[in-house]
Amino acid sequence: MSTISIHRPDFTTLSNDRFGNHSKFHRMASSLTMAMDSRSSQTRKKEELSIQVPASSIPQFETSRLPDLRFDRLQTPEKDLIHEDKFEFGQFVAREAIIDEEFWTAAWLRAESHWEDRINDRYVDNHKRKFAEQEFHAIKRQRAGLHGQKCRCIVTVRREDKNVKRTVLKSVVGTLDLSIRFLLQGETFPGERVKVPIFRSFHRRGPNTYGYVANLCVAKLARRQGIASNMLHFAVESAKSSGVEQVYVHVHRNNIPAQDLYEKIGFEIVEAASLQLQEEKTYLLCCRV
Numbered sequence: 001m002s003t004i005s006i007h008r009p010d011f012t013t014l015s016n017d018r019f020g021n022h023s024k025f026h027r028m029a030s031s032l033t034m035a036m037d038s039r040s041s042q043t044r045k046k047e048e049l050s051i052q053v054p055a056s057s058i059p060q061f062e063t064s065r066l067p068d069l070r071f072d073r074l075q076t077p078e079k080d081l082i083h084e085d086k087f088e089f090g091q092f093v094a095r096e097a098i099i100d101e102e103f104w105t106a107a108w109l110r111a112e113s114h115w116e117d118r119i120n121d122r123y124v125d126n127h128k129r130k131f132a133e134q135e136f137h138a139i140k141r142q143r144a145g146l147h148g149q150k151c152r153c154i155v156t157v158r159r160e161d162k163n164v165k166r167t168v169l170k171s172v173v174g175t176l177d178l179s180i181r182f183l184l185q186g187e188t189f190p191g192e193r194v195k196v197p198i199f200r201s202f203h204r205r206g207p208n209t210y211g212y213v214a215n216l217c218v219a220k221l222a223r224r225q226g227i228a229s230n231m232l233h234f235a236v237e238s239a240k241s242s243g244v245e246q247v248y249v250h251v252h253r254n255n256i257p258a259q260d261l262y263e264k265i266g267f268e269i270v271e272a273a274s275l276q277l278q279e280e281k282t283y284l285l286c287c288r289v
Helices: 100-114 124-143 227-241 256-265
Strands: 004-005 012-016 022-027 033-037 046-047 049-054 086-088 092-096 150-158 171-181 209-218 246-252 283-286
Touching: 004 046, 022 124, 046 227, 092 171, 092 227, 100 124, 100 150, 100 171, 100 209, 124 150, 124 171, 150 227, 171 227, 227 256, 246 256, 256 283
Parallel strands: 209 246
Antiparallel strands: 004 049, 012 022, 033 046, 086 092, 092 150, 150 171, 171 209, 246 283
16 A cells, blocks of 8 residues: 655744734644644654555566567568468468567467457556467467477468568468377367276377367458458468368357358368367367368
8 A cells, every 4th residue: 555645835824812913923834744642641642644545456567578579670572581382362472470570460469359359458458468478479389399299370461562661560460370289099089088998009090180270360450351261271271281181170159250261161060079168168170171
């Protein structure tokens, strides 16, 4: 709690005696105090009159250290970038993110999407900044690979225009993650609850790797231009070229637009997973490639 002392400006009072003569002046102290009688009549204690107000409730965040990002960095010409494949459609190009500024913009798009319905939150900008920092570091860790699994951060950027110079922040308009993962022992789909009997091993037929799509989002001002569907198409084809035959994605049951989007690409609900995901109100969708 913070303590604020009440102060009043100095002022002078004129006192009169019983004969009406001006006898003396009393000068009031600038700090208003209140005298309180103690147990002893010979001593007095003075306590400063104060008001207590609650301390600021603004959340304090520990800002993670970010690399030296150049937010004014111009979009790199496609001919100067080294990437294995890309997919061009309309005024856009879908490809894997390469530079840190693209990773940061992808992370910020995810933060914008995550907090989109909570714009009236008092500290929404602080929350988005913290969320973006966490996503940025997560993208960097996932790209390094974990237990042999691969993860690619796919972005959609505006195509180059000779007459317009754009920064990286303005050129990236969409993003998603594509992971190549391994099914665990006994699983027939990701996250399946299986019980492996003791002294018995499971040997599944067919490939044990699959693709997984997550964090699909598009900048608000760039929506309804086919960016999400074309990014998904590019992700599915990239997974196919990696040797997988199935690509999965989780979707909330109330997110009808997202379900329609995935169904147009060829995803279908995995019925066996529906019972297990009822409590989470989530569907598991699969696209066979």
